[in-house]
Amino acid sequence: MTVTDDSTTRVLGTRLLRKEDPALLTGESVFTNDMKIPGALYMAVLRSPYAHARITSIDTSAAAALPGVRAVYTGADLADTWAAPMPCAWPVTEDMLNPPHHPLAVDKVHYVGDGVAVVIAENDTVAHDAIDLIDVQYDPLEAVTDLEDALSDRVVVHEDLGTNSSYTWNLLVEEEDGAVQRAFDDAAYTVSERYVQQRLIPMAMEPRAVAAVPQPFGGDVTLYTATQIPHVLKVMASVTLGIPEHQLRVVAPAVGGGFGAKLDVYAEELLCLALAQRHGVPVRWNETRSENSVATIQGRGQIQHVELAADADGKLTAVRVRLTADMGGYLQLITPGIPILGAFLYAGVYDLPKAYDFSCTGVFTTLTPTDAYRGAGRPEATYAIERSMDALAREMGVDPLELRRRNFIATEKYPYEAFTGLVYDSGDHDKAATIAADLVDYDGFRARQAEQNVDGATKRLGIGLSSYFEMCGLAPSRVLASLAYSAGGWEAATVRVLPTSKVQVVTGTSPHGQGHETAWSMIVADKLGIDPADVDVLHSDTAIAPLGMDTYGSRSLPVGGVAVGMACDKVVDKAKQIAAHQLEASVDDLEFSGGVFRVAGSPDTEVPLAAIAFAAFTAHDLPDGLEPNLEAQVTYDPPNFSWPFGTHMCTVEVDTETGEIDVLQYVAVDDCGVQVNPNIVEGQVHGGVVQGMAQALYEGAHYDTDGNLQTSTLADYLMPAASDVPAITIGTSVTPSPTNSLGVKGVGEAGTIGSASTVINAVVDALAGLGVTDITMPASPNTVWDAISAARSS
Amino acid sequence: MEITVTVNGTEHTHDVEPRTLLVQYIREHVGLTGTNIGCDTSSCGACSIHLNGEAVKSCTVLAVQADGQEVRTIEGMADADGTLHPMQQAFMENHGLQCGYCTPGMVMAATSLLEENPNPTEDDVRLGLEGNLCRCTGYHNIVKSVLAAASANA
Numbered sequence: 001m002t003v004t005d006d007s008t009t010r011v012l013g014t015r016l017l018r019k020e021d022p023a024l025l026t027g028e029s030v031f032t033n034d035m036k037i038p039g040a041l042y043m044a045v046l047r048s049p050y051a052h053a054r055i056t057s058i059d060t061s062a063a064a065a066l067p068g069v070r071a072v073y074t075g076a077d078l079a080d081t082w083a084a085p086m087p088c089a090w091p092v093t094e095d096m097l098n099p100p101h102h103p104l105a106v107d108k109v110h111y112v113g114d115g116v117a118v119v120i121a122e123n124d125t126v127a128h129d130a131i132d133l134i135d136v137q138y139d140p141l142e143a144v145t146d147l148e149d150a151l152s153d154r155v156v157v158h159e160d161l162g163t164n165s166s167y168t169w170n171l172l173v174e175e176e177d178g179a180v181q182r183a184f185d186d187a188a189y190t191v192s193e194r195y196v197q198q199r200l201i202p203m204a205m206e207p208r209a210v211a212a213v214p215q216p217f218g219g220d221v222t223l224y225t226a227t228q229i230p231h232v233l234k235v236m237a238s239v240t241l242g243i244p245e246h247q248l249r250v251v252a253p254a255v256g257g258g259f260g261a262k263l264d265v266y267a268e269e270l271l272c273l274a275l276a277q278r279h280g281v282p283v284r285w286n287e288t289r290s291e292n293s294v295a296t297i298q299g300r301g302q303i304q305h306v307e308l309a310a311d312a313d314g315k316l317t318a319v320r321v322r323l324t325a326d327m328g329g330y331l332q333l334i335t336p337g338i339p340i341l342g343a344f345l346y347a348g349v350y351d352l353p354k355a356y357d358f359s360c361t362g363v364f365t366t367l368t369p370t371d372a373y374r375g376a377g378r379p380e381a382t383y384a385i386e387r388s389m390d391a392l393a394r395e396m397g398v399d400p401l402e403l404r405r406r407n408f409i410a411t412e413k414y415p416y417e418a419f420t421g422l423v424y425d426s427g428d429h430d431k432a433a434t435i436a437a438d439l440v441d442y443d444g445f446r447a448r449q450a451e452q453n454v455d456g457a458t459k460r461l462g463i464g465l466s467s468y469f470e471m472c473g474l475a476p477s478r479v480l481a482s483l484a485y486s487a488g489g490w491e492a493a494t495v496r497v498l499p500t501s502k503v504q505v506v507t508g509t510s511p512h513g514q515g516h517e518t519a520w521s522m523i524v525a526d527k528l529g530i531d532p533a534d535v536d537v538l539h540s541d542t543a544i545a546p547l548g549m550d551t552y553g554s555r556s557l558p559v560g561g562v563a564v565g566m567a568c569d570k571v572v573d574k575a576k577q578i579a580a581h582q583l584e585a586s587v588d589d590l591e592f593s594g595g596v597f598r599v600a601g602s603p604d605t606e607v608p609l610a611a612i613a614f615a616a617f618t619a620h621d622l623p624d625g626l627e628p629n630l631e632a633q634v635t636y637d638p639p640n641f642s643w644p645f646g647t648h649m650c651t652v653e654v655d656t657e658t659g660e661i662d663v664l665q666y667v668a669v670d671d672c673g674v675q676v677n678p679n680i681v682e683g684q685v686h687g688g689v690v691q692g693m694a695q696a697l698y699e700g701a702h703y704d705t706d707g708n709l710q711t712s713t714l715a716d717y718l719m720p721a722a723s724d725v726p727a728i729t730i731g732t733s734v735t736p737s738p739t740n741s742l743g744v745k746g747v748g749e750a751g752t753i754g755s756a757s758t759v760i761n762a763v764v765d766a767l768a769g770l771g772v773t774d775i776t777m778p779a780s781p782n783t784v785w786d787a788i789s790a791a792r793s794s
Numbered sequence: 795m796e797i798t799v800t801v802n803g804t805e806h807t808h809d810v811e812p813r814t815l816l817v818q819y820i821r822e823h824v825g826l827t828g829t830n831i832g833c834d835t836s837s838c839g840a841c842s843i844h845l846n847g848e849a850v851k852s853c854t855v856l857a858v859q860a861d862g863q864e865v866r867t868i869e870g871m872a873d874a875d876g877t878l879h880p881m882q883q884a885f886m887e888n889h890g891l892q893c894g895y896c897t898p899g900m901v902m903a904a905t906s907l908l909e910e911n912p913n914p915t916e917d918d919v920r921l922g923l924e925g926n927l928c929r930c931t932g933y934h935n936i937v938k939s940v941l942a943a944a945s946a947n948a
Contacts, residue, residue, distance in 0.1 A: 017886055024894025025882040025901065027828015027868035034827035125811075205832045205840060205895040205929050256830070256895025257929050289833035513893030513930050679889040683935060687892065690932030714837035714927065721924040722933035727916070751932075 032209035040282035044127035048109035051143035051366035051707025068126035075104030083242030090337035096167040103267035110329030113294025143707035183318030187309035199701035206256020211284035212276035255512035260372030299373020301326030318355035328369035342377030350407035386757035462766025472554030472746035473642035492547035493563035499617035501610035508548020509560035527568035529595025554746025563636035570632030642745035648754040659785030669731035674743035688751020696759035797861035802870030819857035839926030842899035849906030868898035890939030892930035
């Protein structure tokens with residue numbers, strides 16, 4: 001253990017290079033499909049080519065006869081295998097309708113991509129050859145691809161339910177009855193907007209991959225899978241398959257991005273487990289990209305009606321929201337809860353009185369199920385309020401930045417109890433907006449815009465902004481209970497000082513690009529006064545890290561990282577007792593800094609943590625009653641969400657003759673509290689911003705009216721390349737969170753939450769002089785050109 | 795068909811099906827899994843390698859076409875003593891990777907880009923890497939990494 005002066009061991013806040021990188025940069029990292037598993041059979045899944053159809057017959061004989069094929073199974077063949085249906089862990093209302101969902105469809109398919117049969121064969125190529133030989137006869141039914149059509153129940157997707165509406169979830173907050181309607185009746189200004197959140201395909205660069213490896217004797221089985229949630233998956237898979245939980249181990253090897261799409265329990269994970277157990281050999285499956293587009297969940301898929309009421313100064317007096325949310329063909333793990341996560345953010349960062357009326361109806365369609373996608377409900381909410389704020393500013397004829405300033409929750413009101421009863425921990429919205437405005441030269445740009453956007457100008461400038469909260473750090477378990485979520489929101493950490501004073505950290509978070517090994521090492525390094533290189537972070541294996549709630553919802557640092565810090569504190573507390581014993585001093589007289597215990601007022605009387613660690617290991621001379629070894633475990637349930645906030649601004653030039661949008665500058669000020677490693681923070685923001693910009697400008701899962709995905713490959717789905725996006729300018733603001741001892745908040749989703757609305761606000765701003773008030777996403781040149789033409793002709 | 799391919803300086807001879815893609819050959823026959831597969835339409839670039847010194851997407855080449863040729867993969871970039879290639883080092887220093895799945899292909903494409911154009915502008919880098927997709931970084935730090943590698947070379 002290196003023990004140096006405090007001033008040289010302070011690691012938090014530095015741009016320490018990542019521990020993860022050498023293995024990833026040299027090809028040494030092992031992703032699930034890189035694993036060499038002797039004797040493994042490969043699974044391929046035959047998927048429905050119809051969005052909605054009855055299966056009338058399946059003939060598997062030709063496939064089964066293909067050399068190299070071990071077995072072929074249909075949904076009916078495996079019907080007895082499942083101890084329970086595939087899980088939905090978020091029954092948002094008591095009367096929510098949830099159709100039975102099994103890893104393979106039996107009588108009926110409900111989206112293109114629904115699994116119908118599987119082959120296991122001695123290699124991947126044979127398995128894929130074989131599924132082409134399975135003959136399935138379908139009786140096609142009408143597809144349901146439009147949300148408003150789905151609501152009408154013209155065609156009911158799951159006949160037994162009698163309706164396509166899964167649930168309606170309401171949140172009405174009124175100071176007294178009728179407050180919302182009165183606010184609208186009395187308002188000086190109102191706006192009423194309709195927005196469409198198109199479906200998005202998450203497109204983590206690593207498609208999913210699964211390998212189930214049974215032990216030859218005793219029934220133990222290990223599931224290797226490209227997942228964000230090994231711990232949650234272990235519980236769910238054991239319930240679904242009836243595997244005793246203690247005999248199931250789940251490992252997430254190197255995982256190539258998740259973005260929410262790997263926060264799920266998937267049919268292929270359950271199928272590989274079931275078939276590995278049935279055949280007593282490892283069974284693995286590698287998803288192709290085209291499969292990924294239909295068989296992995298999609299994000300967004302909402303129609304939003306938003307109404308704002310404001311007084312004569314533009315201060316918001318009420319907000320009313322009506323959502324229709326596309327569930328897809330089935331409910332996946334947390335499908336119904338995604339729009340509900342946004343329900344608390346439709347007033348954004350504004351000081352709204354208790355006059356809020358939110359309602360969301362989740363409906364079934366015959367499309368791929370939706371679920372969490374980076375931001376999960378919160379980018380949609382932010383988009384709606386921030387576009388509506390711009391609409392209100394236009395209505396009033398005031399500058400949109402000025403309108404926001406009139407409505408910001410004042411910094412001195414923090415911690416701030418919002419209209420929903422949630423308490424926002426800390427914020428300084430004016431500061432974030434001012435930093436962004438300075439970086440983009442807001443006033444200067446407005447002046448240039450006024451000069452350039454004259455009548456007849458074909459290249460028009462626009463500036464957009466978005467101020468937002470990222471309600472994250474999921475989450476206080478009691479709050480999750482009140483939202484009917486089926487699990488808690490705690491996180492576990494163990495910190496273990498080894499006899500030679502190197503440190504092992506066991507975390508329940510499950511990183512897939514976020515750099516937890518580096519960041520957790522930095523927290524430990526500062527807490528224990530050691531070199532971060534002396535810390536090893538173990539994760540993503542339920543045999544090594546048995547307790548955890550995994551990585552999603554920007555929770556890992558404000559819950560899991562804080563737990564690591566708390567475990568360090570517990571280690572120090574225990575070490576202090578041993579140090580006091582050795583130094584024959586009172587525990588209360590000891591100080592700990594830079595890895596050394598000293599007696600206050602007697603600086604020469606000291607003992608390093610390294611010596612304590614060894615003493616704890618030998619246990620030759622410990623205080624009476626103290627257990628050997630230096631290790632502490634913490635399970636931390638956060639008392640609050642964390643509330644990162646910020647302002648994004650973007651300038652664009654729009655060519656009115658071609659509809660092309662040139663993003664000139666993008667500025668992001670994301671205040672996520674104390675920054676453990678600014679490199680990682682900025683990297684998260686860069687990636688998040690581009691993902692939101694991608695929704696605004698490029699991406700959309702486009703279906704035809706028969707429910708066929710038209711954008712099922714990366715040749716058709718416009719995921720942006722480096723040449724499609726600008727550099728991002730980052731502005732820094734640090735407002736510590738009072739919720740936790742590190743002062744940290746999450747940052748994983750902030751970039752995405754702020755950016756789609758920022759970009760579209762800029763485009764609408766550029767074209768407002770032509771009468772354009774709305775641009776649907778993605779704002780392709782065609783869409784922009786159509787909007788300009790429509791405005792001109794009206 | 796029997797083919798002989800030099801991969802990272804070592805000759806390999808294997809019997810392969812004619813339909814085997816070079817990326818499958820590298821991963822499954824040679825056993826080097828640093829080269830990743832991210833799509834099935836030659837769109838993502840995750841499988842970029844060097845064929846006779848030039849970056850290609852190894853899913854667009856049949857293994858039999860590489861018979862008698864020289865292949866370099868990500869495993870052949872660092873020195874035997876573990877010293878990273880300057881491009882790998884630049885990615886590390888500039889936080890040019892997060893999940894790391896696109897990274898091997900990105901590094902191979904970027905080194906090839908600098909061979910062709912040792913002093914690229916930011917726009918040159920963005921255009922030069924348009925065949926390689928990344929979902930994590932927003933490309934900002936990838937571009938920064940490549941520019942840093944270029945100026946370290948200068």
